[in-house]
Amino acid sequence: xxxxxxxxxxxxxxxxxxxxxxxxxxxxxxxxxxxxxxxxxxxxxxxxxxxxxxxxxxxxxxxxxxxxxxxxxxxxxxxxxxxxxxxxxxxxxxxxxxxxxxxxxxxxxxxxxxxxxxxxxxxxxxxxxxxxxxxxxxxxxxxxxxxxxxxxxxxxxxxxxxxxxxxxxxxxxxxxxxxxxxxxxxxxxxxxxxxxxxxxxxxxxxxxxxxxxxxxxxxxxxxxxxxxxxxxxxxxxxxxxxxxxxxxxxxxxx
Numbered sequence: 001x002x003x004x005x006x007x008x009x010x011x012x013x014x015x016x017x018x019x020x021x022x023x024x025x026x027x028x029x030x031x032x033x034x035x036x037x038x039x040x041x042x043x044x045x046x047x048x049x050x051x052x053x054x055x056x057x058x059x060x061x062x063x064x065x066x067x068x069x070x071x072x073x074x075x076x077x078x079x080x081x082x083x084x085x086x087x088x089x090x091x092x093x094x095x096x097x098x099x100x101x102x103x104x105x106x107x108x109x110x111x112x113x114x115x116x117x118x119x120x121x122x123x124x125x126x127x128x129x130x131x132x133x134x135x136x137x138x139x140x141x142x143x144x145x146x147x148x149x150x151x152x153x154x155x156x157x158x159x160x161x162x163x164x165x166x167x168x169x170x171x172x173x174x175x176x177x178x179x180x181x182x183x184x185x186x187x188x189x190x191x192x193x194x195x196x197x198x199x200x201x202x203x204x205x206x207x208x209x210x211x212x213x214x215x216x217x218x219x220x221x222x223x224x225x226x227x228x229x230x231x232x233x234x235x236x237x238x239x240x241x242x243x244x245x246x247x248x249x250x251x252x253x254x
Contacts (some may be wrong), residue, residue: 026084028228032083041104059177063184110159119159134225146172177242180211 033043051074059065075094082090091097130146133144138149148156149164156163180182 022085026081030085040088043082043085044090045101045104045108047078047082047087047090048097048104051075052098052101061180063180063187105154109154111157120158124159124161 055066055071055074072094075097079090079097091100120162128144131147132140145168148161149168151159151161155164165199
């Protein structure tokens with residue numbers, strides 16, 4: 001699931017706004033999720049993670065903080081994506097959704113019985129392994145500790161990981177803040193947009209220009225949106241609809 005979403009995310013990011021390719025990507029995403037029994041609240045929480053966690057990381061380690069308009073742009077972009085995915089009851093303001101997320105975490109992100117911890121630990125272990133794909137084998141153990149050290153206590157305990165040495169957390173904090181300092185004062189501004197996906201190399205086929213997470217052998221020569229993931233080719237779900245009320249929420253709160 002993690003690998004699939006990494007592959008299809010560029011299509012959604014670059015083509016969401018009413019374009020066929022973005023709509024196909026969301027339909028494919030819905031088809032993959034449709035195999036599982038996922039509650040609307042779980043969909044909502046996952047959507048909130050994509051909004052607020054990057055903002056919090058940028059606020060803490062970015063070379064500058066985000067403006068209020070930038071934060072609202074992130075919120076409304078993902079809100080629109082959630083609506084197209086068919087997610088219901090998305091809070092209508094940036095602040096109310098953040099409050100909902102924090103309430104959800106206090107209620108559900110807690111230490112549980114070993115049976116549940118084992119399941120959540122297995123999922124988190126797969127996710128960590130995926131992000132260690134590009135790390136040499138002899139460094140994977142240390143890389144795993146680094147990732148765990150970046151988790152806040154609530155998430156770490158809920159997924160069954162031990163607390164890492166304090167010096168490791170301090171080292172990460174020092175390194176990330178120094179990186180932001182060098183980016184702010186010594187890096188030249190970007191002079192052209194950062195493009196992730198190529199134009200079509202042949203009808204319907206695109207290639208990843210930036211393989212930050214490695215390229216699966218199946219996608220080395222490009223990919224078709226309808227063939228990404230572990231489903232039969234060209235299986236799509238349904239799109240949610242932008243209702244008049246949803247549109248008015250955006251216009252009145254922007």
